[in-house]
Amino acid sequence: MSNKRRSFRSQIQAGLICLCSLIGISFSLSGCNEATDSGQFIAAAWHKQDLDAHMARWLAVAPTPSGMLLSRFSREWKAVPTEGGDLTTHSRLVFVMLKGYEGTGDKRYLEAATRGAEFLLNRFSDPQHGGFFSAVTVDGKVINPGKNTYGHAFALFALSHIARVTKDGKYRAAALTAWNDINTHLRDADGGFRPDAPRDFGPSSSLRNQNPVMHMYEALLALIDATGDPKAVAGAQSVGNFVLYKLLQGQADGGAYIPEWYDEHWKPLPTKEKGGYIDIGHQFEWSHLLASSEQRGLPVLYGDVAERLLKYALKIGYDDIEGGVLNRVYPDGSIDRDKYWWQQAEGLRALMVAASKNNRRELWRRYEQTQELVKEQFVDGVHGGWKFAAKRTCEAGRCGTEQPEPYHMVGMHSAALSLLKPGN
Numbered sequence: 001m002s003n004k005r006r007s008f009r010s011q012i013q014a015g016l017i018c019l020c021s022l023i024g025i026s027f028s029l030s031g032c033n034e035a036t037d038s039g040q041f042i043a044a045a046w047h048k049q050d051l052d053a054h055m056a057r058w059l060a061v062a063p064t065p066s067g068m069l070l071s072r073f074s075r076e077w078k079a080v081p082t083e084g085g086d087l088t089t090h091s092r093l094v095f096v097m098l099k100g101y102e103g104t105g106d107k108r109y110l111e112a113a114t115r116g117a118e119f120l121l122n123r124f125s126d127p128q129h130g131g132f133f134s135a136v137t138v139d140g141k142v143i144n145p146g147k148n149t150y151g152h153a154f155a156l157f158a159l160s161h162i163a164r165v166t167k168d169g170k171y172r173a174a175a176l177t178a179w180n181d182i183n184t185h186l187r188d189a190d191g192g193f194r195p196d197a198p199r200d201f202g203p204s205s206s207l208r209n210q211n212p213v214m215h216m217y218e219a220l221l222a223l224i225d226a227t228g229d230p231k232a233v234a235g236a237q238s239v240g241n242f243v244l245y246k247l248l249q250g251q252a253d254g255g256a257y258i259p260e261w262y263d264e265h266w267k268p269l270p271t272k273e274k275g276g277y278i279d280i281g282h283q284f285e286w287s288h289l290l291a292s293s294e295q296r297g298l299p300v301l302y303g304d305v306a307e308r309l310l311k312y313a314l315k316i317g318y319d320d321i322e323g324g325v326l327n328r329v330y331p332d333g334s335i336d337r338d339k340y341w342w343q344q345a346e347g348l349r350a351l352m353v354a355a356s357k358n359n360r361r362e363l364w365r366r367y368e369q370t371q372e373l374v375k376e377q378f379v380d381g382v383h384g385g386w387k388f389a390a391k392r393t394c395e396a397g398r399c400g401t402e403q404p405e406p407y408h409m410v411g412m413h414s415a416a417l418s419l420l421k422p423g424n
Contacts, residue, residue, distance in 0.1 A: 041364040042352060042416050043371055050379065051413035054406045055100035055109065057384055062093050063112045067119030068138050069093035071405040075383050080402060084137035086144075087124055087151030090116065092407040094158035098165050099410050103417070110165075117162045120155060121174055129200050130181040145199040149186050153215035156182065160222035172227055179223060179235060182216070190266050191242040207275070208262040210247060213239060214282060218289055224296045233297055240293065240302055243286075248305065255312035256305065257283055257329075272330040280317030280326050281343030283309045284350035288415070291353050310354055314366070318347070323369035324390065338398055339390035344374050345408035349415050356419050 061077055062069045071089035072080035094116040100109035123140035124132045126147075132155050134144040156178045163171035185201035186193050193212050197204045220236035223229070243258065246266055250256045259268035260279045269276030290306035293299070317326045317335070325347035328336040348370055355363035377390045386409060388400035 041355070041367065042420055043368075044417065044420055046371070046375070047413045047416040051099075051103060051410060051417070053384060054409055054413070055096065055103065058093065058096055058406055059100060059109060059112060062097075063115070064138055066123075066138050066140065067115035068123075068136075068140075069097070069112070069116045069119075070138075073403045075380070075385075075401060075403060077383065077385075077403065084135055084141075084143050086135045087120075087132050087148060088154050089405055090124070091120060091151070091154035091158040092405060094120065095154075095161050096406050096410050098161050099414050102165065103414070113162060114166070117158065117171065120158060124155065126199065131178075131185065131201065133199075134196075147186065147197045147199065147201060149182070149193045149195050149197075149212040150215060152178070152182050152186065153212055153219045157215070157219035157222050160219060160226040164222070164226035175223055175226060176229060176231065179220070179232065183235060191238065191246065192266055205264065207269070208264060208266055210243075210258055210260055210262070211279075211282065213243060213247075214286060214289070217243070221289065221292065221296060236293070236296070237298055240290070240298060244301070244305055250308075251312060253311070253315075254308060255315060256308035257312045257316075258286060258309070268331075270331060272332060272334070276331045277336075278316075278329040280313055280329065281340075281346050283313035283317065284325060284343070285346040287313065288346070288350040288353040291350075291357070307354070310350060313347075313350075318366065320366075323366070323373040325370070338393040338396075339373075340393070341378055341386045341388055341404045342408040344370060344378060345412040348374070349412040352416055352419055 057077065061073055061079070062071065064070060068085050069090050070079065070082070070085055071093060072082050074080060094113050097109045097113035097116060100106065101113060119140070120132070123136050126133055126145070131147050132152060133142050134146050134148045134151055136142050156175060159171055159175035159178055162168070163175050182193075186197060188194050188208075192208060193216060194204055195206055195209055195212055217236060217239045220232055220239060223232040224236060247258050247262075248256050249259065249268070257278050260277050260282065261269045261275050263269065287306045287310040290302040290309070293302040293306075313325070316329050318324075319326060319337070319339070324339045325343040326335060327338040327340060327343065330336075348367060351363050351367040351370070354360065355367060373390070374386075378386045380387050383403075385403045385406075387394065388402075388404055389398060393399060
């Protein structure tokens with residue numbers, strides 16, 4: 001379907017939705033009918049097909065004999081020469097392999113995930129100071145001994161997921177130890193996290209960024225699922241409260257947003273020139289993470305904030321003409337309208353999660369519109385995988401030459417299929 005045609009259909013549907021609301025009748029058209037089961041709007045076949053394709057391709061190329069999982073491949077799936085791997089992408093691929101096993105039952109995925117987790121514990125782990133090195137070679141020699149908080153969040157995420165899937169007490173203990181090291185050594189005086197530290201976790205001075213905080217919260221949700229440990233629940237609530245009461249910026253219309261960059265005391269950077277901006281994809285990402293919190297024993301208020309973030313993201317950063325999530329908003333109100341792969345995945349996930357709660361037709365319309373955009377402009381019908389950016393962004397020369405690693409897509413597709421299960 002062309003962008004023009006999709007835009008026309010979406011505008012017609014939007015008008016019908018408003019008409020239905022005003023006159024209180026129901027049509028059988030998609031986007032205007034009241035569905036008894038919101039799951040009928042989820043494109044189950046597409047999610048399953050694209051998920052399986054992603055996982056099969058990454059299973060074929062990522063594992064190495066040592067257990068490290070590689071993430072850098074060309075559009076043609078040829079390995080990009082690299083000295084080794086980093087903590088973040090290795091850990092994300094452990095998660096991807098676990099989702100492959102859960103989705104297919106194929107033990108090759110579990111084997112790759114288990115070997116990856118062992119490599120994480122044996123090669124990335126720092127036996128002297130605790131925590132994890134930032135980067136190692138394929139055979140486990142340390143390249144960067146520093147401690148990166150973003151990478152630590154994903155190490156915790158990977159260990160939590162393998163603990164949940166395997167029920168192995170070793171991984172449960174490793175995940176809880178990882179959180180203890182993070183909470184003890186990387187937390188700052190304001191309740192957030194330093195973005196990095198030297199190997200011994202000594203003092204460091206740098207700007208603050210919400211991204212490691214967000215993924216630490218995601219990892220703590222996974223730790224709750226894996227262990228049910230009160231320390232995991234308390235940790236997630238402490239991070240959630242920090243975000244709500246320190247970072248969240250309310251709007252007069254009821255929306256809210258979380259800025260991306262801050263000074264060392266978590267004051268948002270004030271201008272574009274000084275590095276300040278709002279990442280739209282992260283508003284969607286925070287929305288679905290907070291929306292899933294209540295079922296884990298976290299405050300009901302988090303769900304209300306999830307709605308406020310979604311309201312802002314849709315108003316400021318969603319393209320209602322062609323569909324899809326825009327890149328950034330700057331403090332002066334200007335908008336970077338580029339569209340990249342991960343923001344579309346997180347946007348789709350947030351729309352599904354929110355729409356499934358009360359069958360909101362305007363959200364299902366945007367879900368369908370963005371899915372069409374992804375199928376037309378992101379899914380690579382020649383090489384497989386997803387392209388780095390939408391057509392207009394690539395034509396402007398802002399398109400990568402490598403395959404985006406699959407964490408965002410696998411998480412989105414897995415969430416879609418999970419929402420179709422009874423009880424969700």
